[in-house]
Amino acid sequence: AVPTEVDSYHSLFPLEPLPPPNRIQKSSNFGYITSCYKAVNSKDDLPYCLRRIHALVFAYDFHAGGETVMSRHFNDPNADAYFTKRKWGQHDGPLPRQHAGLLPESLIWAYIVQLSSALRTIHTAGLACRVMDPTKILITGKTRLRVNCVGVFDVLTFDNSQNNNPLALMAQYQQADLISLGKVVLALACNSLAGIQRENLQKAMELVTINYSSDLKNLILYLLTDQNRMRSVNDIMPMIGARFYTQLDAAQMRNDVIEEDLAKEVQNGRLFRLLAKLGTINERPEFQKDPTWSETGDRYLLKLFRDHLFHQVTEAGAPWIDLSHIISCLNKLDAGVPEKISLISRDEKSVLVVTYSDLKRCFENTFQELMAAANKNERGSS
């Protein structure tokens, strides 16, 4: 029962199973039944993530392939066993260990840096996040985090009647954000949401002490134990310490890699456009009342070049299919190099020797001719 249209959004596609209205689902969704859709906005044709709360819909950027921290890290019921079994009087299992069940510390720090950065941005703006929760933190790619549903609580709990300044409670909400961050970090370190339940806290902190650095332990203690003064996201920075360098190096290294990939792929766009142009010229049925247009003059050379590109055969007459041959010839055409190329007529009776630079001139002139005719007609009809 997905609506076909909501406001200016169409093509709705559910991103979560449609809500079975149970307590947990409700409690982790602002106390309301909510549902989440991918949808396309008819104004800009971009995909958005819609979150529906009763009659309200919030639109966020859509991140294809994103999943929540909840589904990535807290979906294994066995992972809770270390904490939950004790309740039934069973003997403690083997202590979970980093890399053997528990997450690597570097990953947890990568998350801490991003989540604290998000809180820092929000708090610096005088606002609070209020949704620092594994079900609302999205992971895209390997480790990139985004906080979803920001602003929902501000709308839902907005109370104009009291004539209260809605910003009055911000300081309190900001403190709550930092406690929530502490819970997320502790849950990640335990690889279990059970670890952050009050009765398991001591056992969870033992787990952290044994498996992780004192910086990580101190960060969690700072966030989760009572402080004499207000907590601030800036106090976390010394505990992150030199890990900032690690994060930054990793981000910049990743930049370098994808920039290199991009540089390679940009070539593909250029090559694709070349082939598309060549396609509009080759074998065009009739042009300017000349049915032989694509077979004569400059176009004849381009037809033979097309054969040279695509229809190579071995000496035995078998097809010789080699993408690198196609790419290399197109690149030479695009650059208009002075190198010579022998183009052989289909009846093999004549061989035309031209340079790529000649071919480029033919190619450009011919495409210009087509474009001029196309534009002329457009102007004529408008």
Next chain:
Amino acid sequence: AVPTEVDSYHSLFPLEPLPPPNRIQKSSNFGYITSCYKAVNSKDDLPYCLRRIHALVFAYDFHAGGETVMSRHFNDPNADAYFTKRKWGQHDGPLPRQHAGLLPESLIWAYIVQLSSALRTIHTAGLACRVMDPTKILITGKTRLRVNCVGVFDVLTFDNSQNNNPLALMAQYQQADLISLGKVVLALACNSLAGIQRENLQKAMELVTINYSSDLKNLILYLLTDQNRMRSVNDIMPMIGARFYTQLDAAQMRNDVIEEDLAKEVQNGRLFRLLAKLGTINERPEFQKDPTWSETGDRYLLKLFRDHLFHQVTEAGAPWIDLSHIISCLNKLDAGVPEKISLISRDEKSVLVVTYSDLKRCFENTFQELMAAANKNERGSS
């Protein structure tokens, strides 16, 4: 007089003007005449940056489009005027100001974070950089830095005869690295190499005090004034402070942007390969002794699809050239959607209505047929 080949490198291309042997050029190049080339390694076909020192050649990764900090920031002789004119008894000009001649502080911090990160990596490995100099720091893109010529001094000054441990002097070299970093930062803040000359230091520090944050000033003072204890790159971190977040956010934001670009461009690669495959099928002169192969059966549909892709005309018969039509049709072909498409024969006497899913099947079968013939021949001839 560029050699055509050096060791396994060929296609040498000078990256710097060939050396006029003057004092400055020599002193900023390890005391030797050096020259720098782009060259291709015949073993891996990758481009490298070669630095030739007399008979020695060092090979580094080649970064296309890179320039040095020297050429980007210290190439304007007027920028030195504030410092150099005073020497001739002239009245001080107007004080240079940030953004009006001087570099923005955020850029300087972006450089500090990267250069200190490089030193941190090198020092943590128990080594020293020894070439922290504007002529050897490369900028690629807008602000990405790389330190060039690392290791040259270690090789040039290696002294085996004394039976000294070459690592004994590392602590001293590391201290020198940090002083060099201080000089680079001060020069950047003054936007002038004249600022780091001993007689201008006081004036340079005044300039920094007036234009930049106390963190930047303290960083320079820490690096350039005598310290009671050994300097360490880690001591810089508190002065960088929250700027780590800024840098990291910027790097991650940039990641997001180029990843999105990459996602778009990857589509081009896919589309290019589709067109290349279609090209190998359409108008193939003869295959399996059948001269009409490309005109009959499945291939006939693909020929009409090619016409549909490339040879659209308006009602008036003018060419209708629209890359988005080509892309959209190719995407539907690639996805094999059930949508129907009307393919019109060239004599306009028959219309074939097929789905893209049918076309995809034809396309894949036909290409498989070509590949099978190509592979069979390869096996036969080997």
